[in-house]
Amino acid sequence: MKINFRHEIGGEKLITAIAQDFKTNEILMVANMNKKALEETLKTKTAHYWSTSRKKIWLKGESSGHTQKVKEILTDCDLDAIVMKIEQTGGACHEGYGSCFFREINLNNNVDIDNLKEDDLKIIAKRLFNPDDIY
Amino acid sequence: MKINFRHEIGGEKLITAIAQDFKTNEILMVANMNKKALEETLKTKTAHYWSTSRKKIWLKGESSGHTQKVKEILTDCDLDAIVMKIEQTGGACHEGYGSCFFREINLNNNVDIDNLKEDDLKIIAKRLFNPDDIY
Numbered sequence: 385m386k387i388n389f390r391h392e393i394g395g396e397k398l399i400t401a402i403a404q405d406f407k408t409n410e411i412l413m414v415a416n417m418n419k420k421a422l423e424e425t426l427k428t429k430t431a432h433y434w435s436t437s438r439k440k441i442w443l444k445g446e447s448s449g450h451t452q453k454v455k456e457i458l459t460d461c462d463l464d465a466i467v468m469k470i471e472q473t474g475g476a477c478h479e480g481y482g483s484c485f486f487r488e489i490n491l492n493n494n495v496d497i498d499n500l501k502e503d504d505l506k507i508i509a510k511r512l513f514n515p516d517d518i519y
Numbered sequence: 520m521k522i523n524f525r526h527e528i529g530g531e532k533l534i535t536a537i538a539q540d541f542k543t544n545e546i547l548m549v550a551n552m553n554k555k556a557l558e559e560t561l562k563t564k565t566a567h568y569w570s571t572s573r574k575k576i577w578l579k580g581e582s583s584g585h586t587q588k589v590k591e592i593l594t595d596c597d598l599d600a601i602v603m604k605i606e607q608t609g610g611a612c613h614e615g616y617g618s619c620f621f622r623e624i625n626l627n628n629n630v631d632i633d634n635l636k637e638d639d640l641k642i643i644a645k646r647l648f649n650p651d652d653i654y
Binding site: 394408411426429456461462465467478500 | 520521522526527528529535537539543544545546548549554557558561564571589591592593594595596597600601602612613614616619620621622623624626630632633634635640643
């Protein structure tokens with residue numbers, strides 16, 4: 385069996401990688417890994433991703449210091465996605481939150497996903513740090 | 520603000536969609552949605568995905584009956600991924616498990632991700648059903 389880097393984005397073969405808090409099971413972020421990023425993650429037990437926008441390997445926390453220590457890695461049935469159970473230093477989100485998933489869609493509204501209004505999204509977390517202090 | 524279908528796979532513009540058990544916070548699966556799949560999900564409160572292999576909208580559970588009732592939807596900072604807190608009927612995985620993430624990589628092994636051996640992966644869940652009975 386082999387890890388299946390089957391999602392091709394911008395010419396790079398990738399898997400989906402989800403970071404989940406190893407204690408609370410909160411989902412902190414989701415990004416992509418190419419083969420090299422997964423190899424670096426396995427070797428260092430610290431999360432590395434492939435940045436589809438910057439088109440380079442990205443050690444999470446390389447500028448902020450907010451690294452992710454990898455405790456466990458799970459793979460899915462078709463081996464094209466992983467869940468990493470991690471210990472997060474600082475916060476996962478560059479906007480200052482513990483998790484990137486800090487907004488909830490109001491399912492009672494008839495939302496237009498191309499034009500989300502203020503009442504359609506609710507911030508459900510507290511900022512842990514001011515991004516201006518870190519980045 | 521708008522949902523940002525920025526991941527282009529096989530010519531389709533997509534977001535990443537993670538299904539998480541609304542009670543236990545266990546991650547059940549990850550897949551993709553195009554705009555239509557997200558709109559159907561919002562309209563019906565039942566998870567629809569875009570199948571990148573079959574290149575069509577896919578109502579999760581359409582053949583197995585194992586549908587996903589959507590309780591909450593969170594969006595990430597750059598609006599290109601969502602977490603759905605769901606109530607899963609049956610199991611999420613077509614291999615008979617509650618979660619597609621039923622295997623753990625042995626981090627103590629020096630694994631070759633192109634040639635995973637029996638001892639490199641451990642099944643960490645119990646089958647809920649026999650796939651042959653369902654599919």
